[in-house]
Amino acid sequence: MNYPLYSDEFFMNEALREAEKAFDEDEVPVGAVIVSNNTIIARAHNLTETLSDATAHAEILAITSAENYLGSKYLGDCTLYVSLEPCLMCAAATKWVQLGKIVYGASDPKAGYKLIGKAVLHPATKVQHGILEHECGGILTKFFQSKRKNK
Amino acid sequence: MNYPLYSDEFFMNEALREAEKAFDEDEVPVGAVIVSNNTIIARAHNLTETLSDATAHAEILAITSAENYLGSKYLGDCTLYVSLEPCLMCAAATKWVQLGKIVYGASDPKAGYKLIGKAVLHPATKVQHGILEHECGGILTKFFQSKRKNK
Numbered sequence: 498m499n500y501p502l503y504s505d506e507f508f509m510n511e512a513l514r515e516a517e518k519a520f521d522e523d524e525v526p527v528g529a530v531i532v533s534n535n536t537i538i539a540r541a542h543n544l545t546e547t548l549s550d551a552t553a554h555a556e557i558l559a560i561t562s563a564e565n566y567l568g569s570k571y572l573g574d575c576t577l578y579v580s581l582e583p584c585l586m587c588a589a590a591t592k593w594v595q596l597g598k599i600v601y602g603a604s605d606p607k608a609g610y611k612l613i614g615k616a617v618l619h620p621a622t623k624v625q626h627g628i629l630e631h632e633c634g635g636i637l638t639k640f641f642q643s644k645r646k647n648k
Numbered sequence: 649m650n651y652p653l654y655s656d657e658f659f660m661n662e663a664l665r666e667a668e669k670a671f672d673e674d675e676v677p678v679g680a681v682i683v684s685n686n687t688i689i690a691r692a693h694n695l696t697e698t699l700s701d702a703t704a705h706a707e708i709l710a711i712t713s714a715e716n717y718l719g720s721k722y723l724g725d726c727t728l729y730v731s732l733e734p735c736l737m738c739a740a741a742t743k744w745v746q747l748g749k750i751v752y753g754a755s756d757p758k759a760g761y762k763l764i765g766k767a768v769l770h771p772a773t774k775v776q777h778g779i780l781e782h783e784c785g786g787i788l789t790k791f792f793q794s795k796r797k798n799k
Contacts, residue, residue, distance in 0.1 A: 550712055551721040551744040561701055570702040586740030593702040593737060613764060 503535045505578075509602055512578040515542040515555065522547060529555040529579040531563040531572065538575070539563035555579060556587035560594055572596045582609035654686045656729070660753055663729040666693040666706065673698060680706040680730040682714040682723065689726070690714035706730060707738035711745055723747045733760035 500506035508530055515528025519542035531539040541558035545551050556579055563572055576598040577583075577591065583601065588610030591599060606612075651657035659681055666679025670693035682690040692709035696702050707730055714723055727749040728734075728742065734752065739761030742750060757763075 545721060548715075549719055549721050550715045551746075552708060552711060552715075552741045557703060560703060564699075564701045564703075568700055570696060570700050584740060584744075586737050586744060589735060589737030589740060590703045593735075595702075 505600055508532050508537070508576070508578040509580070509600065511537060511540065512555075512580045512602070515540050516580045519543045519555070527555045527579065527581045529559040529577060531559050532576045532578065533563075533567070533572075533574055538566045552586065554584065554587050556583050557590055560590055560596075564594065570594065576600060581605050582611065584608045585610045585613060588613075656751055659683050659688070659727070659729045660731070660751065662688060662691065663706075663731045663753070666691055667731045670694045670706070678706045678730065678732045680710040680728060682710050682726050682728050684714075684718070684723075684726045689717045703737065705735065705738050707734050708741055711741055711747075715745065721745065727751060732756050733762065735759045736761045736764060739764075 500510055511530045512528045515530065516526040517528070519528060520526035522542075522544075524543045524546050526543070528542040529540070530537045539559045539562035541555050541562060543555045544553040544558065547553075556577060559577065559579075560572065563575060564570060572591075572594040574597055577596055578600045579587075580602045582603065582605040583591065583599065584605070585608075604611075651661055662681045663679045666681065667677040668679070670679060671677035673693075673695075675694045675697050677694070679693040680691070681688045690710045690713035692706050692713060694706045695704040695709065698704075707728060710728065710730075711723065714726060715721060721744075723742075723745040725748055728747055729751045730738075731753045733754065733756040734742065734750065735756070736759075755762075
């Protein structure tokens with residue numbers, strides 16, 4: 498299928514091509530591209546099996562690749578095209594990079610970020626806090642105090 | 649300070665040592681270690697500046713490292729010690745790896761995962777969906793159908 502150049506469908510089709518690569522590699526087929534000024538600056542597909550890394554989602558890999566390409570931690574002028582609604586991890590990653598826009602294809606009612614409001618952690622994960630709280634907070638305070646002094 | 653061997657304080661102190669390395673490298677000082685059977689199998693600190701990657705949090709790097717060490721996508725028998733309450737991205741990452749336990753030092757009322765319920769995306773991030781929805785969902789359906797056939 499040919500789509501009009503630079504249309505959302507055009508770029509989503511590129512994300513879908515990445516998903517197809519994942520499919521061929523026996524990975525859950527999700528693909529992503531990141532676009533800046535109508536140019537694809539990063540493309541990736543899910544590699545959780547290949548890398549034995551459950552965090553190696555298409556979006557995370559594409560974001561890291563785009564940051565490397567631009568030499569910047571921020572992707573404010575970029576659009577992420579991704580074939581599936583991002584999960585909470587990937588959604589939160591887009592917040593850290595201050596992503597300009599997300600365009601996704603299929604919705605993910607089971608693990609999509611729109612589930613926010615329900616439990617984020619795995620049900621089997623226990624949580625504890627406060628261990629060396631003073632020291633752990635203190636080094637942060639010290640860091641930001643030194644930042645302010647140097648301004 | 650010496651802490652009893654294998655105590656929470658002992659391992660949190662190791663996370664704190666990682667945070668100190670970050671501090672020395674002018675990174676926001678957060679550190680993490682991952683422990684399995686009383687052995688530290690991964691250690692990392694925040695490298696967002698060094699790598700120009702806003703997703704290079706201590707927890708994410710430690711999780712990836714632990715997965716590599718174990719050759720497994722799952723960290724169910726592991727405990728993550730981290731000097732600061734994980735953000736939503738890192739919390740969601742721990743869900744994907746089915747992490748056994750989280751122990752954190754300082755709370756993070758500004759960006760910690762306990763904020764869940766408030767907006768996950770950056771305020772400037774626009775969202776659109778449904779582009780090539782049928783195709784993007786279809787490749788997933790096809791993938792899982794082929795999985796069921798092969799069982």
